[in-house]
Amino acid sequence: MGRKRFRVAVLGATGMVGQWLVHLLDRHPWFQVVALTGSDRSVGRPYGEACRWLLSAPMPPWAASMIVQPTEPGFEADLVLSALPSEIAREVEPRFAAAGYLVASNASAYRMASDVPLVMPDVNPDHLDLLSRQREIRGWSGALLTNPNCTTTAVVLPLKALMPYGVRRAHLVSLQALSGAGYPGVPALEIVDNILPYIAGEEEKLEREPRKLLGRLANGAVREADLALSAQTNRVPTLDGHLVCLSVELAERISPEAAMRAMAAYRPPEEVADLPSAVPQPIVVRTEPDRPQPRLDRMAGGGMSVVVGRVQPCPVFTLKFVALTHNTIRGAAGAALFNAEAALRWAGRV
Secondary structure, X not given: OOOOOEEEXXXXXXXXXXXHHHHHHOOOOOEEEEEXXXXXXOOOOEHHHHOOOOOOOOOOHHHHHOEOEOOOOOOOOOEEEEOOOXXXXXXXXXXXXXXXXXXXXXXXXXXXXXXXXXXXXXXXXXXXXXXXXXXXXXXXXXXXXXXXXXXXXXXXXXHHHHHHHOEEEEEEEEEEOHHXXXXXXXXXXXXXXXXXXXXOOHHHHHHHHHHHHOOEEEOOEEEOOOOEEXXXXXXXXXXXXXXXXXXXXXXXOOOHHHHHHHHHHOOOOOOOOOOXXXXXXXXXEOOXXXXXXXXXXXXXXXXOOEEEEEEEEOOOOOEEEEEEEOOOHHHHHHHHHHHHHHHHHHOOOO
């Protein structure tokens, strides 16, 4: 298992998430990149010329020499990883699924569609069964699945670990890094010495997506989890790492120590635990009074673990704590890659 090589295309490869996908795919044990796509101004040029590389790790030589292709079906690939902006993804991704490609998308365009799985493999791999219903409804030979918003990732894993205690409602306040806005992103004159208390569309995603992810699949549909979420989102001048402050009401009034034990003990379901992008400890719990911090903790688990700290009693609800996710790895490129691996497992191909 794991030695078969699957041909992969990256859509929107020149953007920030596309660059992270190229970086993460560089030494992936299952995948070989056969196509990189970009906008009209990039098509026909070597990726090394068309892409303004923004990562500290060097661009892989094989990627630098690849010619950027149009974002249209036609290349020979087993699956597609989409880093397209949502407005483009809405139009393009169904064409790839209809053409027979398995599409793992980072875009928000289809996350809440009733027949499209919104998946974190270490949370709800059973939701991949929606793909059968999707193919039946849409007549696709391929399929489309999505990963959640980058900030949602920080929230869902801790809440999943606490679900046995009856999660009822939560108040969420995010401090979101600059890389979440893409490149060129937020103008310096707006963010230096400042915090922006509004990110378009983010609060709605943070209030809706966890309910679908934590919901129950039955009779070909997801019944969303019965929990109330109130979110406030802020852009802050850190480079990578989204921090979320949570206050959570539980049906059972457990102690902070019990909550920390539950989160630290959470493990991915057996069917996905051996996937290349899975980490043995999805939630890392810190006990120091000043952790997690983006600069110190965002690379936990290679950027795929959520780091939780400052778990305390909440005078309004039950518990309050802080959760950190690497927004461009666990919250974006790494999430799409993880989903692609899980979808291949679901399809019985690995």
